[in-house]
Amino acid sequence: MRGGAMWRIYGPVIAVAILGFVIALFLMDPAPPKTIRFGAGAPGGAYHAYAQRYQRLLAEQGVDVELVDTAGSIDNLRLLEEDFIDVALVQGGLTGVSEEKTLRSLGGLFEEPFWVFVREGVPATDFGDLKDLRVSIGPEGSGTRALAASLQRAYGGDWTNGARLAMSTREAEAALRAGDIDAAAFAASPDAAYIQALLHAEGIRLLPFDRAEAIARREEGLSSVILLRGVADIGADIPERDVPLIAAVSQLVVRDDVHPAIEAVLLDAALAIHSDKSLFSPAGRFPNANNTDLPVSKQTIRFYRDGPSFLRRYFPFSVANFLDRAWVLAIPLLTLAFPLVRAAPPIYRWRVRRRIYIWYRDLRALEEEGRATPPGEPRKSVISRLERLQADIGKLDVPLSYNDDLYRLRSHVEFVRQLLSPAGPASSVQIS
Known part of the structure; x- marks a missing residue:
């Protein structure tokens, strides 16, 4: 997982956990007097x-x-x-x-x-x-x-x-x-x-x-x-x-x-x-x-x-007291953190794939526009935009485990470009 992507996905989870911890500190019993x-x-x-x-x-x-x-x-x-x-x-x-x-x-x-x-x-x-x-x-x-x-x-x-x-x-x-x-x-x-x-x-x-x-x-x-x-x-x-x-x-x-x-x-x-x-x-x-x-x-x-108590036997007074006051908050915090951690990997996978699949909307629109445009000079504008789309996709950075989806998208862009070019295939198979 790349660093930027990790923070985009796990950053909110960590932020929610920190917020919960801060709220818990305010709600927990006050510290004993000195x-x-x-x-x-x-x-x-x-x-x-x-x-x-x-x-x-x-x-x-x-x-x-x-x-x-x-x-x-x-x-x-x-x-x-x-x-x-x-x-x-x-x-x-x-x-x-x-x-x-x-x-x-x-x-x-x-x-x-x-x-x-x-x-x-x-x-x-x-x-x-x-x-x-x-x-x-x-x-x-x-x-x-x-x-x-x-x-x-x-x-x-x-x-x-x-x-x-x-x-x-x-x-x-x-x-x-x-x-x-x-x-x-x-x-x-x-x-x-x-x-x-x-x-x-x-x-x-x-x-x-x-x-x-x-x-x-x-x-x-x-x-x-x-x-x-x-x-x-x-x-x-x-x-x-x-x-x-x-x-x-x-x-x-x-x-x-x-x-x-x-x-x-x-x-x-x-x-x-x-x-x-x-x-x-x-x-x-x-x-x-x-x-x-x-x-x-x-x-x-x-x-x-x-x-x-167990804590008083094995920890200094200040540490034992903090743990004794904080343990009652561990269950709600873990209850909150567990589903967030469980949900983070699916969210991450969805976000990575969304970055890839969102290009298919533009690709389909360009294919439909190219088919509706007569061959020749007017279609060159569509092909030029397809080439820019292909260049932009080449700059897309995804984890190695998602490269197959990325290369599939690039092959589909190349297929549409060839389809709309003057020397492209005569058939008109539409991407579904």
Whole structure:
């Protein structure tokens, strides 16, 4: 196929394909954002440390994570609903019907026990004994404060304002060590540095929840766990006995309009960060789609059941995301391209033959005109035009496979020229 002819035939096909591709690009799902905002909790807390790990892992995939310092889980939920942040760690058991309309969970990540540390010598053996003491229950907007307030209501009685002190994690730890308060409550992962420090601190003990199972049955989103003897430090025998505690499951929460690709890369990071064993759970228990109190997307359920998608396993994030968004358009594009490609060769053959056969119309007209013209000088004009026609046909360029049609035409022109010439054959056979 000659170059010019190829472009004349396949050019429109290629143009239609490019046009379809451009239209498809406009119709396909938008690309994921390059930057997201992560509600990180208070600096120095476990949530903040986890948020920094998410930031590092997502940066490796080309997604910038802007950490937003917050007061804790309650503050995170508020900022998520206000669309000020896109994702955050949230303590389980804090959401309601309003949050279910705009937020969804990417799974439970780790058990977050409710730790209550008291100074030695403080006459308290149970959480209810703290009613009249100086107790920090976390800053306003924190999950710790929300859970502590709920437990204070569950235990009943009149709790003084001194038993509801609003201190940050660092302030509460320092005040407890200094003796400025009698007790401090924290809802945190056992891996948090300040929890480990307080477990080893002299003159400070961990308050047990002997009725943890009963509390878990009554309070939604809570479970009972056991801090086994010596699990924090075998050599130092910390704790000295099994300590029953209550715990909520922290979960990764996103707005329901977060791009699916961002969900996917967050799930990958969650699996890398939270799948190890902890003091309360074996390896592989978390993350999961079971310990949540918010709706879970189908993509999240599929991830925990089957793992990352085929594309995410074998391609970088940006490539996998583009292919994942584009594959749904491949079928209509192929449906359009297949008949166009199939139709191109017949169209090409028709166009080449048409260039040859269109000359037969002129040839027939000249033959009829020559027959109707008396021999002699008047017929010479017709013969001259036949010769020009023959010269023009000689300039016609067609592929080699169509040369037989071309030479047949040239032989027919020569036949008509001889027929009309003075020395031509006497018979008058007309070309049909």
